[in-house]
Amino acid sequence: MSRRVRRLRLSRGLRMNYTFCVRRALHFLILGAVAATGCGQKAPPVSDFAAQRQLMVQQQLMTRGVHEERVLAAMAKVPREEFVPPDSRAMSYEDGPLPIGYDQTISQPYIVAFMTEQLQPKPSDRVLEIGTGSGYQAAVLAELVAEVYTIEIAEPLARNAEATLARLGYKNVHVKVGDGYKGWPENAPFDAIIVTCAPDRVPRPLTDQLKDGGRMIIPVGDRFAQELYLLEKKNGQLKESAVLPVRFVPMAREAQKGSE
Secondary structure, three states: OOOHHHHHHHHHHHHHHHHHHHHHHHHHHHHHHHHHHHHOOOOHHHHHHHHHHHHHHHHOOOOOOOOOOOHHHHHHHHOHHHHHOOHHHHOOOOOOOEEEOEEOOOOOOOOHHHHHHOOOOOOOOOEEEEEEOOHHHHHHHOOOOOOOEEEEOOOOHHHHHHHHHHHOOOOEEEEEEEEOOOOOOOOOOOOEEOOOOOOOOOHHHHHHEEEEEEEEEEEEEEOOEEEEEEEEEEEEEEEEEEEEEEEEOOOOOOOOOOOO
């Protein structure tokens, strides 16, 4: 083989090796940049969350007609970031729901405030919540009423919510794992009932557990066509009014024999 051919082959091999090394280095640089972007994301500091909370109240709630001062104060106080998964904390005060696992979500702040205001909560009230989820709605209610009884069918969610509420110092919230359709008869009647998952009809056990003069707010319908209803109980009769089209996760039930 001539020296000229050997030099050409050597030169070509060096160029190919150089190109391969450069491409490989770029590949690892890109992977490193992507990894750094994912791992380097940090939730805003507490002071930023407080500012976001105030903006949420002003821009998402007040502009949409939520005006009850006690409700606005509760929404401005409860740290929503404590009730969302760690990888979603930076989005805590966005205008929408967030997934919390087990096919459940933490509701949009406006919906939480709107439903709470519809109950017209009083400091002496005992309130039943169906669908504890993350515990955020229960915490908002705990700022406004005497006692909150909340039921969650998914035990991991119930235990996480219970731990979060205890860590934040909410001693007036009682968490139960169970079928919310059945309510909590041992502690009935309730001054108000709030349901944060959608059954196909209003559960009779819940209306039975609502105190005369009480109010219930509940979404009813299938997954794609739900209406939020306000029920008022007077002299044993229910007055029902549709107040808002909504979309909640369906109400989960325990396996049961027969029907109610």
